[in-house]
Amino acid sequence: MDDYTLVVQTSGMDERTWIDRAGRPHSADLRVVERFHRPDRDHLELTVTIDDPKMYTRPWVALDRLIFERQPPSFDIRETIWSPSEYVEYNKLIGNTASDKDSH
Numbered sequence: 142m143d144d145y146t147l148v149v150q151t152s153g154m155d156e157r158t159w160i161d162r163a164g165r166p167h168s169a170d171l172r173v174v175e176r177f178h179r180p181d182r183d184h185l186e187l188t189v190t191i192d193d194p195k196m197y198t199r200p201w202v203a204l205d206r207l208i209f210e211r212q213p214p215s216f217d218i219r220e221t222i223w224s225p226s227e228y229v230e231y232n233k234l235i236g237n238t239a240s241d242k243d244s245h
Contacts, residue, residue, distance in 0.1 A: 149175040160191055161203060168195035183211040 151173040160167055171193040178186045187207045192200040 145179040147177040149177070151175070166196055167191075167193045170195050178206075185209040185211075 152171065153169075154167070154171050154173075155169065158167070158171075160171070160173075171191070174190045174192065176186075176188045176190075178188070180186060185208070187204055187209070188202065189204040190200050191197070191203050
């Protein structure tokens, strides 16, 4: 281990959890190990390893060094509307539909 790696181990999951979008199966013995490594000032690497001895013959790597880049100070994370009810409420309070813009 080094000063530039954070290791997160997750266990105790049940059948409501998903390993991935493909729906690969897992048992209650599933362990997920996430390694966040900072190779330099502007990059972060993520490696995710799946270990479930009841379902798989050996641990396997789900993500191998997925790279995240540091964004410039001017970068702005935009709010995203996720549910239909929030979207409707947003438009009532703040937003305008395309038809509203044409009528003004």
